[in-house]
Amino acid sequence: MADLAHARAAFQGRSVVSADDFSKDDIIALLDAARQYDRFQDDGPTWAGIEPSLQGRVLGVLFFEPSTRTRLSFESAMLRLGGSVLGFADANISSFSKGETLVDTIRVVEGYCDAVVLRHPREGAARLAAEVASVPILNGGDGSNQHPTQTFLDLYTIRQAAGTLDGLKVGFMGDLRYGRTVHSLATALLHFDVNLKFIGPENLSLPPDLRDHLVAQDRLDAEVESLADAGDLDVLYVTRIQQERFPDPMDYQRVRNAYRVDRESLAPFGPDLKVLHPLPRVNEVATEVDDLPGALYFQQSRNGVTVRMALLDLILGAQGGGESA
Numbered sequence: 001m002a003d004l005a006h007a008r009a010a011f012q013g014r015s016v017v018s019a020d021d022f023s024k025d026d027i028i029a030l031l032d033a034a035r036q037y038d039r040f041q042d043d044g045p046t047w048a049g050i051e052p053s054l055q056g057r058v059l060g061v062l063f064f065e066p067s068t069r070t071r072l073s074f075e076s077a078m079l080r081l082g083g084s085v086l087g088f089a090d091a092n093i094s095s096f097s098k099g100e101t102l103v104d105t106i107r108v109v110e111g112y113c114d115a116v117v118l119r120h121p122r123e124g125a126a127r128l129a130a131e132v133a134s135v136p137i138l139n140g141g142d143g144s145n146q147h148p149t150q151t152f153l154d155l156y157t158i159r160q161a162a163g164t165l166d167g168l169k170v171g172f173m174g175d176l177r178y179g180r181t182v183h184s185l186a187t188a189l190l191h192f193d194v195n196l197k198f199i200g201p202e203n204l205s206l207p208p209d210l211r212d213h214l215v216a217q218d219r220l221d222a223e224v225e226s227l228a229d230a231g232d233l234d235v236l237y238v239t240r241i242q243q244e245r246f247p248d249p250m251d252y253q254r255v256r257n258a259y260r261v262d263r264e265s266l267a268p269f270g271p272d273l274k275v276l277h278p279l280p281r282v283n284e285v286a287t288e289v290d291d292l293p294g295a296l297y298f299q300q301s302r303n304g305v306t307v308r309m310a311l312l313d314l315i316l317g318a319q320g321g322g323e324s325a
Helices: 002-010 025-045 070-079 101-110 125-132 149-160 180-191 208-216 249-255 263-269 287-291 297-318
Strands: 056-062 084-088 115-120 137-142 168-173 194-199 219-225 235-238 274-276
Touching: 002 025, 002 297, 025 149, 025 180, 025 297, 056 070, 056 101, 070 084, 070 115, 070 137, 070 149, 070 297, 101 115, 101 125, 115 125, 115 219, 115 274, 115 297, 125 137, 137 149, 149 168, 149 180, 149 274, 149 297, 168 297, 180 208, 180 235, 208 219, 263 287, 274 297
Parallel strands: 056 084, 056 115, 115 137, 168 194, 168 235, 194 219, 235 274
Antiparallel strands: none
8 A cells, every 4th residue: 555645745725726736655645545445435424433534625617617526525524534625516505606707616615615626628628727726626526627626536446446546448428529527537547558449429539639649658458339349347337418519409409329249239249348427427328237237437426425425635634534444
């Protein structure tokens, strides 16, 4: 297990804007730090025994876009560590609806809390907020750009299930162009010995800059339009085809069910295939998949609390959370 001191040095007081900002050692240290919370998940809703390491700390949650898992898991993580939460889940009830700028909102809210989780539809919003804020900014998703804390919990879930992050063949299927979870996770996986494959329609292929980066690192193993053409996979990361991104509704109708997995389509990959999805799903993962042993997306969602507890404690805490450092 990585040294907890390294994890605290890497994260304490630091903003989390992009997965690109953290080294392989930083990421492994965070994932190792999160493991100490695993045992509490079996203790029921009280998670009894957790040290309230963030008592007296306040987390601001500013969500300018809808969210269920990111917002609630951050709030759950903060409350389980003894801290408090304030903020909004609808920008229309904030002064943003009166024309207040994001910069002014951050400068006001930082006076009320010790860190801010920000979700915003504009790419680069989290970076801007971090540049003007005097407290750590945690990016909860900025447009189609990045979602780093989702990436951390995705990596945690993969390692938890596969026992490693090396030697894996990882496929990404669905919206590759606008899917910020795809962009973040694919970039973070470059730290590890993996083969990356991408399955999606041509008009939703990887952004050119990300594709060029993967090619430069010699890590782009395949780009195909059909899951059947992907070859061997250890992990399949499914994302929603985002209807709102299509200027022509007929274009969406042509692909909406083409990137859907069910038991039949997954059968050729064998029983050991791990299936992840950042959720919410619409129709891209059939409910019959839920009972497969490799269906990890609900565990993936639960791991959001575990990983974000570790992250918040490392950023805001003075001592190791959950148990003495």
